[in-house]
Amino acid sequence: MRNPYAPGAGQRPPELAGRDAELAAFDVALERVERGRPERSLVLTGLRGVGKTVLLNALRAKALDRGWGTGKVEARPDTSLRRPLTGALHTAVRELSVRHRAPDRVWEVLATLKAFGLRSNPRGGKLLERWTPAIDGSPSTGRADSGDMEIDLLELLTDIAGLAADVGVGVAVFLDEMQDLTPEDVSALCASCHELSQTGAPLMVVGAGLPHLPSVLSASKSYSERLFRYVRIDRLDSAGVQRALLAPAEREGATWSAEALAAMGATSGGYPYFVQAYGKAAWDHATGSPITAADVAVAAPEAEAELAVGFFGSRYERATPAERDYLRAMAGLTTENAPDAAVSTTDVADVLGRKPSSLSPARDALLKKGLVYSAERGTLAFTVPHFARWLRTHPPA
Numbered sequence: 001m002r003n004p005y006a007p008g009a010g011q012r013p014p015e016l017a018g019r020d021a022e023l024a025a026f027d028v029a030l031e032r033v034e035r036g037r038p039e040r041s042l043v044l045t046g047l048r049g050v051g052k053t054v055l056l057n058a059l060r061a062k063a064l065d066r067g068w069g070t071g072k073v074e075a076r077p078d079t080s081l082r083r084p085l086t087g088a089l090h091t092a093v094r095e096l097s098v099r100h101r102a103p104d105r106v107w108e109v110l111a112t113l114k115a116f117g118l119r120s121n122p123r124g125g126k127l128l129e130r131w132t133p134a135i136d137g138s139p140s141t142g143r144a145d146s147g148d149m150e151i152d153l154l155e156l157l158t159d160i161a162g163l164a165a166d167v168g169v170g171v172a173v174f175l176d177e178m179q180d181l182t183p184e185d186v187s188a189l190c191a192s193c194h195e196l197s198q199t200g201a202p203l204m205v206v207g208a209g210l211p212h213l214p215s216v217l218s219a220s221k222s223y224s225e226r227l228f229r230y231v232r233i234d235r236l237d238s239a240g241v242q243r244a245l246l247a248p249a250e251r252e253g254a255t256w257s258a259e260a261l262a263a264m265g266a267t268s269g270g271y272p273y274f275v276q277a278y279g280k281a282a283w284d285h286a287t288g289s290p291i292t293a294a295d296v297a298v299a300a301p302e303a304e305a306e307l308a309v310g311f312f313g314s315r316y317e318r319a320t321p322a323e324r325d326y327l328r329a330m331a332g333l334t335t336e337n338a339p340d341a342a343v344s345t346t347d348v349a350d351v352l353g354r355k356p357s358s359l360s361p362a363r364d365a366l367l368k369k370g371l372v373y374s375a376e377r378g379t380l381a382f383t384v385p386h387f388a389r390w391l392r393t394h395p396p397a
């Protein structure tokens with residue numbers, strides 16, 4: 001019952017190890033924005049299971065501690081950002097309104113926000129499809145309601161940033177799965193950040209996504225390479241793994257042997273999600289403290305069985321038979337020492353004995369489902385760490 005380890009999607013681990021530099025840098029960025037100094041927005045990139053969402057939530061907590069208005073959105077493929085962003089920014093405005101001394105000014109911004117959200121309704125749409133933001137009062141007219149996302153988003157963010165400036169803080173928008181934004185929304189977001197950064201408005205966008213997110217942003221606006229500060233979130237080093245395991249255990253009056261910590265580093269590969277999964281299993285199997293390397297060896301098969309179903313298997317089941325063949329061909333081209341390396345799409349076609357053009361539907365579907373990504377033209381890599389290794393050790397039924 002006292003097991004401190006917590007593997008989960010976006011669930012904060014008991015010890016946020018290995019992210020001190022990112023947290024400290026964000027504190028500096030918040031301070032600079034409040035002082036009117038120029039500061040770029042932030043984009044976190046990395047594979048699944050490295051803790052991007054956890055870090056995103058930790059950064060949001062820092063902004064909230066300083067009294068900023070914040071809102072969080074998880075992007076969805078082929079879904080407009082307008083409706084979920086309306087809800088997120090409504091939260092930000094409410095957080096700012098507690099400190100603002102001019103209620104009329106707050107209501108003006110809320111009216112603009114409602115007008116922005118109402119534009120998500122398709123013209124002539126069915127009554128059941130129509131949606132109204134949960135904002136009291138009537139929407140404004142003539143601002144953030146043109147239907148052009150680039151114009152509307154800039155006007156809306158300008159008004160909300162002005163509200164934040166009134167109380168000496170800023171507004172931060174946190175976007176998870178940012179690579180799934182539609183091209184229109186990516187373009188509008190980049191253009192708004194670019195314009196507001198030139199005016200010194202206290203706005204920050206903090207995004208998180210897969211490793212190819214920088215190329216998605218660059219393809220939309222060439223200046224996005226200079227607009228954002230890109231931070232790659234990777235696996236933990238040995239010191240980070242040890243801290244992630246030891247600190248929670250010590251709070252429960254237990255510890256790990258040096259051999260067990262080394263075994264955990266090798267078994268988990270340093271990926272935070274795997275550290276939590278193997279740590280949880282080892283704790284349950286251990287008969288006492290310290291937890292030993294033998295406990296890790298006994299617990300590893302149980303943790304791997306759980307990962308096979310919940311982490312790897314669930315993703316594999318989403319693929320069609322043709323897409324699974326493609327995944328297995330990719331896995332066969334990787335090596336044990338570099339299981340997460342990118343492979344050539346031409347090599348995949350050679351393995352399957354097909355022309356590359358005939359495999360385009362399977363490749364595009366895997367990209368859309370978020371099972372693979374392309375950082376460079378003509379290459380693909382798995383979004384899930386150790387997926388290739390799992391595919392090689394789990395032959396098809």
